[in-house]
Amino acid sequence: xxxxxxxxxxxxxxxxxxxxxxxxxxxxxxxxxxxxxxxxxxxxxxxxxxxxxxxxxxxxxxxxxxxxxxxxxxxxxxxxxxxxxxxxxxxxxxxxxxxxxxxxxx
Ligand SMILES: [Zn+2]
Numbered sequence: 001x002x003x004x005x006x007x008x009x010x011x012x013x014x015x016x017x018x019x020x021x022x023x024x025x026x027x028x029x030x031x032x033x034x035x036x037x038x039x040x041x042x043x044x045x046x047x048x049x050x051x052x053x054x055x056x057x058x059x060x061x062x063x064x065x066x067x068x069x070x071x072x073x074x075x076x077x078x079x080x081x082x083x084x085x086x087x088x089x090x091x092x093x094x095x096x097x098x099x100x101x102x103x104x105x106x
Pocket of ligand 1: 092
């Protein structure tokens, strides 16, 4: 029994569709400044993107209400910041990072 079996992008692309669904995509990053390594799930980033899009649409529908528009853009600023932080070194806050996709079997 292998636990947390991981494959790289190239190996993943060779899998058939059914097998792809058994994997979770993760980004593995390494800081170009201090060498710190960290990882985050692709689904986390996707969920944030989805929320930004959703908020933007909501903002459009309520453009006559300045309060809603303002809070929506604040929420999006927050989300954009969080999305940026995913790719940023947690140690030295550098954005000089190399991120590679990895896939883990569920
Ligand atoms: Zn760093």
